[in-house]
Amino acid sequence: MILLFVENFKISLSAVFANKTRSILTALGIIIGILSVTLMGTLISGLDKSFESSMSWLGKDILYVSRYEWFSDMEWWEVRNRPRMLPEYVNKIKEKSQYALAVAPVMQRGASLSFEDKSTRTEIFGTNEEYMETISTNIATGRFFTKNEDRSGSRVTVIGEGIREAFFGDKDPVGKYIKIDDIKFRVIGVLEKQGKFLGLFSVDKQAILPFGAYKRIFSKRGWMRLSVKVPDDKLEDGLDEIISVMRHIRGLKPNEKNDFAINQTKAFEKQYKALKIAIGGTGIFITLLSLVVGGIGIMNIMFVSVKERTREIGVRKAIGATKGMIMGQFLMEAVTICLFAGSVGILLAYIFSFFINKFFPSELPIFLSLVAMFMSIVVGVISGFIPSYRASKLDPIDSLRYE
Amino acid sequence: MALILLKNIYKIYNVGGEEVRALDGVNLEIKDNEYLAIMGPSGSGKSTLMNMVGCLDTPTSGIYEFEGEMVQVMDDSQLASIRNRKIGFVFQTFNLLPKATAQHNVEIPLIYANIRKDKRKEMASEALSSVGLSDRSHHRPNELSGGQRQRVAIARALVNNPSIILADEPTGNLDSKSGEEIMKILDDLHNRGNTIILVTHEDDIAQHANRIIRLLDGKIIEDLYIEKNDSFIC
Ligand SMILES: Nc1ncnc2c1ncn2[C@@H]1O[C@H](COP(=O)(O)OP(=O)(O)OP(=O)(O)O)[C@@H](O)[C@H]1O
Ligand SMILES: [Mg+2]
Numbered sequence: 001m002i003l004l005f006v007e008n009f010k011i012s013l014s015a016v017f018a019n020k021t022r023s024i025l026t027a028l029g030i031i032i033g034i035l036s037v038t039l040m041g042t043l044i045s046g047l048d049k050s051f052e053s054s055m056s057w058l059g060k061d062i063l064y065v066s067r068y069e070w071f072s073d074m075e076w077w078e079v080r081n082r083p084r085m086l087p088e089y090v091n092k093i094k095e096k097s098q099y100a101l102a103v104a105p106v107m108q109r110g111a112s113l114s115f116e117d118k119s120t121r122t123e124i125f126g127t128n129e130e131y132m133e134t135i136s137t138n139i140a141t142g143r144f145f146t147k148n149e150d151r152s153g154s155r156v157t158v159i160g161e162g163i164r165e166a167f168f169g170d171k172d173p174v175g176k177y178i179k180i181d182d183i184k185f186r187v188i189g190v191l192e193k194q195g196k197f198l199g200l201f202s203v204d205k206q207a208i209l210p211f212g213a214y215k216r217i218f219s220k221r222g223w224m225r226l227s228v229k230v231p232d233d234k235l236e237d238g239l240d241e242i243i244s245v246m247r248h249i250r251g252l253k254p255n256e257k258n259d260f261a262i263n264q265t266k267a268f269e270k271q272y273k274a275l276k277i278a279i280g281g282t283g284i285f286i287t288l289l290s291l292v293v294g295g296i297g298i299m300n301i302m303f304v305s306v307k308e309r310t311r312e313i314g315v316r317k318a319i320g321a322t323k324g325m326i327m328g329q330f331l332m333e334a335v336t337i338c339l340f341a342g343s344v345g346i347l348l349a350y351i352f353s354f355f356i357n358k359f360f361p362s363e364l365p366i367f368l369s370l371v372a373m374f375m376s377i378v379v380g381v382i383s384g385f386i387p388s389y390r391a392s393k394l395d396p397i398d399s400l401r402y403e
Numbered sequence: 404m405a406l407i408l409l410k411n412i413y414k415i416y417n418v419g420g421e422e423v424r425a426l427d428g429v430n431l432e433i434k435d436n437e438y439l440a441i442m443g444p445s446g447s448g449k450s451t452l453m454n455m456v457g458c459l460d461t462p463t464s465g466i467y468e469f470e471g472e473m474v475q476v477m478d479d480s481q482l483a484s485i486r487n488r489k490i491g492f493v494f495q496t497f498n499l500l501p502k503a504t505a506q507h508n509v510e511i512p513l514i515y516a517n518i519r520k521d522k523r524k525e526m527a528s529e530a531l532s533s534v535g536l537s538d539r540s541h542h543r544p545n546e547l548s549g550g551q552r553q554r555v556a557i558a559r560a561l562v563n564n565p566s567i568i569l570a571d572e573p574t575g576n577l578d579s580k581s582g583e584e585i586m587k588i589l590d591d592l593h594n595r596g597n598t599i600i601l602v603t604h605e606d607d608i609a610q611h612a613n614r615i616i617r618l619l620d621g622k623i624i625e626d627l628y629i630e631k632n633d634s635f636i637c
Binding site for chain 2: 003004007014018311312314315316317318319320321322323324325396397400
């Protein structure tokens with residue numbers, strides 16, 4: 001059986017190569033099908049990767065308490081009428097909540113930073129000493145500010161890796177003074193490199209200031225949110241508790257709606273899943289369509305091949321081929337075309353994903369290549385089945401007489 | 404025991420509502436190592452009879468026993484196995500695979516017989532050299548003369564050591580010199596113990612056989628054994 005398998009494969013190869021143009025044209029549908037399924041997979045795996053790292057940066061165990069929902073179909077005026085977050089919520093939450101492990105207020109705005117003759121525009125954050133517990137990034141050099149520095153309004157800052165690179169190069173930034181909107185701050189630490197959030201914008205260009213100094217210098221009022229860390233095995237309980245603590249702080253009656261939002265990475269996950277389904281659905285649709293069209297093309301070409309080689313089939317039967325052997329020969333031919341098409345499709349996908357990777361982190365999963373190969377084989381078997389079956393059923397005498 | 408036994412064989416075609424009796428009640432017994440020539444006018448049923456004997460065709464009615472076994476009850480793989488191991492076909496139009504070399508053409512029956520590659524190469528080379536074509540083994544059919552192609556076809560027929568060679572007008576497409584070469588090979592095979600069944604239109608080709616049957620309209624009208632005196636031939 002192995003011998004025959006090898007032989008059939010050789011026959012198929014020579015049949016496919018004898019009609020190169022025909023084979024390539026026939027294979028086109030399958031090539032596109034395989035290309036689209038692998039590219040789709042590449043895209044999704046790339047999205048998954050950057051999503052995962054972005055989400056871990058946000059932190060699954062962090063509740064973001066603010067005025068706005070991240071993704072919401074609420075009317076804007078309804079949201080606008082909500083009361084703003086206040087700095088005293090930090091202590092209130094700490095008092096009333098048993099799940100809150102860390103509570104950090106976060107204010108944010110754009111500012112221009114400069115050091116010697118270099119300057120850049122970036123986001124600055126004002127927060128307290130518990131902030132580090134609510135992000136997954138660590139300090140690379142130096143240290144974070146302390147509670148005392150926060151209270152006393154010390155002008156110290158922790159900068160992102162992007163700022164360090166732009167301003168200091170090889171030099172040690174700790175102890176140096178930079179200007180934030182023309183006010184001097186002493187650099188006391190640098191955050192680790194974090195990369196791009198969702199592959200879109202860099203979060204390494206930032207400066208973190210103690211809440212006290214930030215509030216005094218940059219804005220007393222202004223947009224603020226709270227990051228609340230809860231135990232990651234008590235996410236649901238933590239959420240419920242923070243909601244009721246917030247309702248209590250706001251003095252809401254049982255029949256009143258929440259006038260605040262508590263966001264979690266889950267919200268991103270939901271959005272992301274919808275995006276994934278959209279990409280996946282489109283990809284699968286294109287794939288199925290081109291595989292069906294391609295499969296019909298293969299079936300057609302196999303009918304032609306069987307017809308062209310009717311006499312050969314007669315001869316082969318006369319010298320001892322069984323029906324099964326003839327069937328195997330033609331099935332193998334169909335599968336060979338499809339495998340060829342599948343390989344070309346995967347190769348193209350690798351080339352494409354190499355270029356896509358320049359703009360967007362992506363990678364063609366090996367597993368998907370195998371699935372694509374398997375799919376090619378299945379298409380080959382399905383589309384080759386009827387022509388091969390017909391070939392096997394041919395009457396040897398009629399075939400030998402065939403001109 | 405008869406090698407081949409045909410009892411009251413009919414092969415009836417229906418062409419446009421009209422009955423064509425390609426074989427019309429044929430009774431024939433062929434023994435081991437016979438050298439049989441089938442003659443008759445065109446359309447008399449020679450090829451039909453040949454294909455029947457070669458297990459390529461099935462009769463409309465009648466009984467065919469091959470080595471004492473009923474052919475009608477055999478399944479596809481048994482028939483394929485007989486065609487592969489017991490019978491070697493030689494056609495008027497050679498019927499070689501055009502894209503394969505002589506060597507590969509000869510190897511095909513061995514592939515179906517599931518014989519290992521090295522053994523296969525050896526057997527095919529041997530068969531090619533027995534028909535005098537060792538030096539042409541890597542040629543494709545279109546690089547060979549008609550006589551050479553037919554010799555490749557014979558090599559293919561005999562490579563799996565079948566006991567019976569069926570040749571349907573093997574010299575029909577050849578000039579008389581090439582035809583004689585082919586007949587010499589068939590004579591040799593007969594002398595080595597093979598059974599040869601041959602369809603021909605030519606009397607001098609039929610003279611190589613030691614039995615001649617004549618067909619007319621699907622019936623055997625003459626069955627003649629030729630007494631051969633070896634000294635006579637020289
Ligand atoms: N598939 C078929 N359908 C209808 N009639 C057929 C078929 N095959 C053969 N015949 C008829 O059967 C008869 C015998 O055909 P066969 O091929 O056996 O003749 P033959 O003796 O070999 O002739 P030739 O010497 O020309 O080769 C012919 O009359 C032919 O028309
Ligand atoms: Mg004939």
